[in-house]
Amino acid sequence: MTAVSIAGVTKVFNQGRPDEVTALSDVDLTVDSGQFVSLIGPSGCGKSTLLRLIADLIAPSSGTVTVAGKPAGQARRDQEYGIAFQQAGLFEWRTVRRNVELPLELRRIPRQQRRERAEEMLALVGLAEFGGHYPAQLSGGMQQRVAIARALAVHPNLLLMDEPFGALDEMTRERLQTELLQICATTGTSTVFVTHSISEAVFLSDKVVVMSARPGRITTTIDVNFERRDEATRQSAEYFEVVTAVRKALRS
Numbered sequence: 001m002t003a004v005s006i007a008g009v010t011k012v013f014n015q016g017r018p019d020e021v022t023a024l025s026d027v028d029l030t031v032d033s034g035q036f037v038s039l040i041g042p043s044g045c046g047k048s049t050l051l052r053l054i055a056d057l058i059a060p061s062s063g064t065v066t067v068a069g070k071p072a073g074q075a076r077r078d079q080e081y082g083i084a085f086q087q088a089g090l091f092e093w094r095t096v097r098r099n100v101e102l103p104l105e106l107r108r109i110p111r112q113q114r115r116e117r118a119e120e121m122l123a124l125v126g127l128a129e130f131g132g133h134y135p136a137q138l139s140g141g142m143q144q145r146v147a148i149a150r151a152l153a154v155h156p157n158l159l160l161m162d163e164p165f166g167a168l169d170e171m172t173r174e175r176l177q178t179e180l181l182q183i184c185a186t187t188g189t190s191t192v193f194v195t196h197s198i199s200e201a202v203f204l205s206d207k208v209v210v211m212s213a214r215p216g217r218i219t220t221t222i223d224v225n226f227e228r229r230d231e232a233t234r235q236s237a238e239y240f241e242v243v244t245a246v247r248k249a250l251r252s
């Protein structure tokens with residue numbers, strides 16, 4: 001089963017105006033079910049634009065975007081995906097639990113069921129004790145975990161993440177990477193993950209998609225087949241080999 005299929009997609013902003021920008025040109029990408037795919041490339045190469053097209057927050061100028069076998073707009077209406085961005089984007093006046101419940105409220109899920117699902121998701125991200133806290137009482141890493149719990153609350157088949165760990169220190173970031181992999185393995189969620197970090201992309205992904213700027217294109221796709229992904233992986237020769245391959249692809 002294919003989670004995301006992008007075929008011949010071009011995105012031009014401000015078409016026909018002096019400030020016209022071709023953000024993406026003729027992009028093809030397939031994300032298989034359960035696969036973890038990272039998008040990496042220089043600033044302005046269209047990573048966020050590609051993610052926003054998958055989420056149907058913007059429409060392509062040409063080409064097609066299919067999510068879970070449906071046109072992207074239908075997939076959005078059916079809430080086939082969850083989104084987490086660099087800023088956790090929590091509502092300060094809502095408790096952690098009620099932040100996680102929000103997408104369920106929007107779906108008109110009954111209160112009891114909402115509460116149970118929120119507790120389940122908070123346990124999954126290791127925050128079972130913090131449901132009654134307010135976001136300001138949590139560290140940045142904990143807030144990011146709440147955002148992930150919220151994105152997963154509707155049990156989406158697809159998770160879209162735009163530099164979700166960008167604002168975190170290195171140690172917290174590595175811990176959350178490991179947690180995210182465990183969550184994806186437990187839930188079978190497919191993930192499209194935007195990052196600037198080569199090491200993060202390599203550690204997390206089944207496939208690293210390298211992009212170039214002006215116009216944004218996919219230049220190289222690197223498959224990653226580690227048997228395990230743990231602290232030892234980060235020290236292994238095969239890990240450094242893939243890191244080097246991605247770095248070379250980014251340079252060329």
Ligand SMILES: Nc1ncnc2c1ncn2[C@@H]1O[C@H](COP(=O)(O)OP(=O)(O)OP(=O)(O)O)[C@@H](O)[C@H]1O
Nearest residue numbers: 013014021022023042043044045046047048049050
């Ligand atoms: N709404 C918009 N209107 C006009 N131009 C836009 C819009 N959104 C993005 N762009 C342009 O499209 C190009 C790609 O932007 P995008 O944000 O996708 O890049 P990115 O790879 O995610 O960058 P970064 O790594 O810096 O976050 C850039 O040149 C940007 O200026």
